[in-house]
Amino acid sequence: MVEYLERIGYKTDDLNALKVIHITGTKGKGSTSAFTDSILRHTKPEWKVGLYTSPHLVAVRERIRVNGKPLSEEDFTKYFFEVWDKLQANDSRKLESTPFMPGYFRFVTLMAFHTFLSLGVDATILEVGVGGMYDSTNIVPKPIVTGVTALGIDHVGVLGKTLKEIAWQKGRSSCVYRRTTRRGDESLGGAREGAQVTPMIPEMVNVKLGLAGAHQVGNSLLAVHLAKTFIHQLDLESEEAPLPRSFIDGLQSTRWPGRCQTVADPGYSNLTWYLDGAHTKESLECCIQWFSQPGVGVHLNSTPRSFQRVLIFNTGGGRAGPSFLEAVYNQLSTQLGQIQSGEDAPSFFDRVIFCTNVTYADGGFKGDLTAVSLPPDDLAQLRTQHQLSDAWSSLMPSFPKDHIHVLPSVEHAIRIVHRLTTECDSPVKALVAGSLHLVGGVIEVADLAEVAL
Numbered sequence: 189m190v191e192y193l194e195r196i197g198y199k200t201d202d203l204n205a206l207k208v209i210h211i212t213g214t215k216g217k218g219s220t221s222a223f224t225d226s227i228l229r230h231t232k233p234e235w236k237v238g239l240y241t242s243p244h245l246v247a248v249r250e251r252i253r254v255n256g257k258p259l260s261e262e263d264f265t266k267y268f269f270e271v272w273d274k275l276q277a278n279d280s281r282k283l284e285s286t287p288f289m290p291g292y293f294r295f296v297t298l299m300a301f302h303t304f305l306s307l308g309v310d311a312t313i314l315e316v317g318v319g320g321m322y323d324s325t326n327i328v329p330k331p332i333v334t335g336v337t338a339l340g341i342d343h344v345g346v347l348g349k350t351l352k353e354i355a356w357q358k359g360r361s362s363c364v365y366r367r368t369t370r371r372g373d374e375s376l377g378g379a380r381e382g383a384q385v386t387p388m389i390p391e392m393v394n395v396k397l398g399l400a401g402a403h404q405v406g407n408s409l410l411a412v413h414l415a416k417t418f419i420h421q422l423d424l425e426s427e428e429a430p431l432p433r434s435f436i437d438g439l440q441s442t443r444w445p446g447r448c449q450t451v452a453d454p455g456y457s458n459l460t461w462y463l464d465g466a467h468t469k470e471s472l473e474c475c476i477q478w479f480s481q482p483g484v485g486v487h488l489n490s491t492p493r494s495f496q497r498v499l500i501f502n503t504g505g506g507r508a509g510p511s512f513l514e515a516v517y518n519q520l521s522t523q524l525g526q527i528q529s530g531e532d533a534p535s536f537f538d539r540v541i542f543c544t545n546v547t548y549a550d551g552g553f554k555g556d557l558t559a560v561s562l563p564p565d566d567l568a569q570l571r572t573q574h575q576l577s578d579a580w581s582s583l584m585p586s587f588p589k590d591h592i593h594v595l596p597s598v599e600h601a602i603r604i605v606h607r608l609t610t611e612c613d614s615p616v617k618a619l620v621a622g623s624l625h626l627v628g629g630v631i632e633v634a635d636l637a638e639v640a641l
Contacts, residue, residue: 189290189294189297189298189324189327190327191281191282191283191286192275192290192294192298193298193301193327195274195275195278195280196270196271196274196275196278196298196302197274198301198302198305200327200328200329201329202305203301203305203327203328203329204328204329204330205305206238206301206304206305206309206311206312206314206328207309207310207311207312207332207418207422208312208313208314208328208331208332209224209311209312209313209314209331209332209333209334209335209414209415209418210314210316210325210328210331210333210334210335211224211313211314211315211316211334211335211336211337211414212315212316212319212323212334212335212336212337213319213335213336213337213338214319214337214338214468214470215337215338215403215468215470215471215474216337216338216403216404216406216407216410217241217315217316217337218241218315218444218447219399219404219407219444219447220335220337220407220408220410220411220414221239221241221313221315221411222239222241222399222442222443222444223397223399223404223407223408223410223411223412223438223439223442224313224411224414224415225237225239225253225256225313225442226256226398226438226439226441226442226443227411227412227415227434227435227438227439228311228313228415228418228438229255229256229438230434230435230437230438230441231415231419231432231434231435231438232310232311232424235309235310235311236254236255236307236308236309236310237254237255237256237309237310237311237312237313238252238253238254238300238303238304238307238309238311238312238313239252239253239254239256239312239313240252240253240297240300240304240312240313240314240315240325241253241315242293242296242315242317243624243625243628244556244628245445245446245465245624245627245628245631245641246554246556246557246628246631246632246637246641247556248264248296248556249261249264250641251296251300252264252267252296252299252300252303254303254304254307254309259303263303267299267302267303267306268299270302270306271295271298271299271302275288275289275290293317293324294324297317297324297325300314311418314328314331332417332418332421332422333414333417333418333421335410335413335414337406337407337410338403338406338470386406386409386410386413387413388409389409389412389430389431390430391429391430391431392405392408392409392412392431392439395408395431395436395439395440396440397439397440397442398439398440398441398442398443399442399443399444399447399448400448400449400450400478400484401447401448401474401475401477401478402474402477402478403471403474403477404448408439408442411439412431412435412439415435415438416435445463445631445640445641446463446464446465446624446627446628446631446640447463447464447465448462448464448474448475448478449462449463449464449640450462450463450484451463451636451639451640452639453634453636454635454636454638454639455635456606456609456616458609458614458615458616459605459606459609459615459616459618460615460616460617460618461618461620461630461634461636461640462479462484462485462617462618462619462620463620463627463630463631463640464478464479464619464620464621464627465621465622465623465624465625465626465627466621466622467503467504467622467623467624469511469512469515472512472515472516472519472621472622473515473516473518473519475619475621476516476519476520476523477519477523479619480519480520480523480524480527480529480536481523481527482527482529485497485617485619486527486529486531487529493531494614494615495614495615495616495617496538496539496608496612496614496615496616496617497536497537497538497539497616497617497618497619498537498538498539498540498541498604498605498608498616498617498618498619499537499539499540499541499618499619499621500541500543500601500605500618500619500620500621500626500630501513501540501541501542501576501620501621501622501626502542502543502544502545502572502573502576502622502623502626503572503576503622503623504545504623504625509572509575509576509579510575510576510578510579510582512622513576513579513580513583514579514583517533517583517584520533520536521533524536533584534584534585534586534587535586535587537587537619538591539591539592539593539604539608540580540587540591540592540593541593541595541601541604541605542572542573542574542576542577542580542592542593542594542595543573543593543594543595543596543597543598543600543601543626544570544572544573544595544596544597544598545557545598545623545625545626545629546596546597546598546629547597547598547599547629547632547633548597548598548599548633549596549597549599549600549603551596551597554629554632557625557628557629557632570594570595570596573594573595574594577592577594580592598626598629598630598632598633599633601630602630602633602634605618605634
């Protein structure tokens, strides 16, 4: 990354001008980044704030935002070719083993750096990719402040097999703040010395966050501490209140598509989508806790439900898929017991759909959603989807097998949901989970972009 940066005309020290808030972790990185971005924009409305995140849901332009908005197609094209052309023109490399052109994530990261430097942003919120010592975002010499969100077991081939190993990798920046977690004691040992656990701010209890889900409390708390530290480190004037009014406005106004998001379908009045790209066991537990609350996927009172529920699910976890469904089942059973809804897990969903992340029924992908890492044989035989179907039936033997659908594309799944909305008089609540790529595909195929993004 250092070589690529030099080939497009920058030194690593130039990146310090971006005034970076660097955010890593396993779960909640994007949400924390979104909260932080919103807080800064409400606190310093005169600023130009850059936000770099991944992955995108529908269009790659979503990864690079300025003042809350993705780059326009014109600007994206401009900055893309400025980086591309410089790399093509300057082929000098210190090591022959360095590929001539960077891979996808490295290129987009370079492009984000170039974009923000060209625009002269006043602050940059930088979310890691996979994370770890060799993450592409990890070349900023002196971030103003960095934070680590909740940790979990993910990307073990790159980051390690234990929470301590993963924490060591995730904390390779000058870690200042960490979110508190149920596994905090074990994971804290891997972070850098000087890391601080985010203390609770009592005033936040009464703030209605812009992002749904109980787990967002910790993400928003981390964002508040990152923003306060950032402003303090720059010696800027700010309110002395524990939670300034501008911070509250920022927290309440935060939007982050595809995370515990409720979207009314503009084309079907009796269809509501519940979108959450949860793709780890812990995040799926949070997703189910959110969806099975009264007022979301459950009636506010004890009256018999008058709607149908559909689950659309896929995961890139391979063999981990069945264990993810077990986490869904266990959390659903626990949650339904706690709220005393009178329902049980096996009868909670009326239909379950396991589809691939392929966008269209003809086997094609929307350009921005193309997935090159899917094994062709797995796709052809729908191996992962059949494994998920078998796991569901094993967990819930009473669930009708003819209500479990194994499908080759997102478009096939949407057709099933649309057919249900026309065949029955009752409303349909469709939960989409397990993969951000799946959520992005649903937004694209169901034509939800204008209301969801």
